[in-house]
Amino acid sequence: MANPPHGGVLKDLIARDAPRRKELYDEAEKLQAIVLTERQLCDLELILNGGFSPLEGFLNEKDYNGVVADNRLADGALFSMPITLDVSQQTIDNLGIKAGARVALRDFRDDRNLAIITVDDVYRPDKQKEAKEVFGGDPEHPAVKYLYETVQEFYVGGKLEAIDRLEHYDYVGLRYTPAELRLHFDKLGWSKVVAFQTRNPMHRAHRELTVRAARARQANVLIHPVVGLTKPGDIDHFTRVRVYQALLPRYPNGMAVLGLLPLAMRMGGPREAIWHAIIRKNHGATHFIVGRDHAGPGKNSKGEEFYGPYDAQYAVEKYRDELGIEVVPFQMMTYLPDSDEYKPKDEVKEGIRTLDISGTELRKRLRTGQEIPEWFSYPEVVRVLRESHPPRSQQGFTIFLTGLTNSGKDAIARALNVTLNQQGGRSVSLLLGENVRSELSGELGFSREDRDRNIGRIAFVASELTKAGAAVIAAPIAPFEQARQHARELVEKYGSFYLIHVATPLEYAEKTDRRGIYAKARNGEIKGFTGVDDPYEVPQKADLTVDISKSNVRTAVHQIILLLEAEGLLEQL
């Protein structure tokens, strides 16, 4: 038998309300609806399927206050994370949200009504208190930032009735609800299950750790990775799930099961560890691994940890009797090359050689294509990671040339296009200012606002192409620093961005202008022309500055190629 859920009863609202589904569906069609955000949707899914038992809805003020202050719902039950439905004053007014009202909760992805909330109360949370008590208060903590920057001013509390489950289109077969997982364990005859939480790829150390934890208790393993929302910058869940799938056959004798958890993490360290344990208990696990710095968000900008390395372990220890799931505290595993085995760090005798590869080092090796040794990970796992992290020579990038009309930026862009095509290995996209203007920005003029919009479009296209692995060459005037910076930020989400300032002086650009465009600007035929009667902000930190009046197009292209070469972006021929 699987572990009893938190509070004794699995609050599987989907199953509970199934007989009334049609009735609720029809009612919701006539109700006002709150369209849920991504995080609210994740929370809703785990309320509806019982993953957050004993919750049956979003917290009302009494429960919220108890959870924030004391890790307790109003009835005294242990619960450590405030699960709240935040709305703006405008939404409250528009939808007429007040105590007693029934409001539909809608999925923004497909406009389906998933539940009805009967409103208990609408209240204004003390965000400062929530930030401090729940997350420790550091304004740089991602959940605190989210609380201040994204969460609306009011919370709506109330119980839910379930209309339907959320639709998923990825890894459907691995998305077990708590009830499904419990049934699965029953079918397998598993009575002891050690759950392992992760938001990262798993390697040999994790496999050794989980097998060790299970063997010591004659238990099985639930690999229970988070696929809802994790920390920005984490490896995407698509890649991670392929990693877990590749790792699974490495467990002895079918010891482990893989199930995906649609949780929106808060990176709340100790609070999060208690919450995670409750969630795993609800999914039927009897044991839960809590490692070093469990669910911690790393360091703040001053280099300080948000939590102590073992704060999460102390927190679960404090509530061990009430938790009803045995917490397995774990040290970091380290590799002992002389005996070719993994051991928890605290069990390694002094003087014994150990080897580790940090997350940063791993990312570097993936980026550069450097070897990842077999003692660290399995070849099939590394293969999956390499597919999603091609070496620099196969990654996309954007060369963003900025400068005055006839500065030579277009000639450099065209010549670079030819040079990169000759090199091969990537598709090359050329976004010349005038082409973008005719194909994408036909309705825009040359006011600051329109220019920003134009650069915004170029940045969007460049970032999408960079994501797809292309070499992008953009050559608009882009006279404003802010818009160029925005373009950099957008592209750098997916690849490298290089700002090339074509700093050919105005006099030269004007003197050599065979199209007569400067003449038109001078005699007033074209108004607000950059360099003539409209400003050009000189880039503060260009990656390269070239000047056609002093050298030539060939030299400029060569300099750019050398830059790309030095960055490892060009195939080593």
Ligand SMILES: Nc1ncnc2c1ncn2[C@@H]1O[C@H](COP(=O)(O)OS(=O)(=O)O)[C@@H](OP(=O)(O)O)[C@H]1O
């Ligand atoms: N008022 C005014 N100011 C500046 N440029 C003007 C203007 N009117 C038309 N043009 C011609 O439009 C071409 C494309 O400009 P951009 O899209 O690169 O400008 S911006 O980056 O949006 O500011 C640009 O050509 P290239 O510089 O050759 O691309 C200009 O010649």
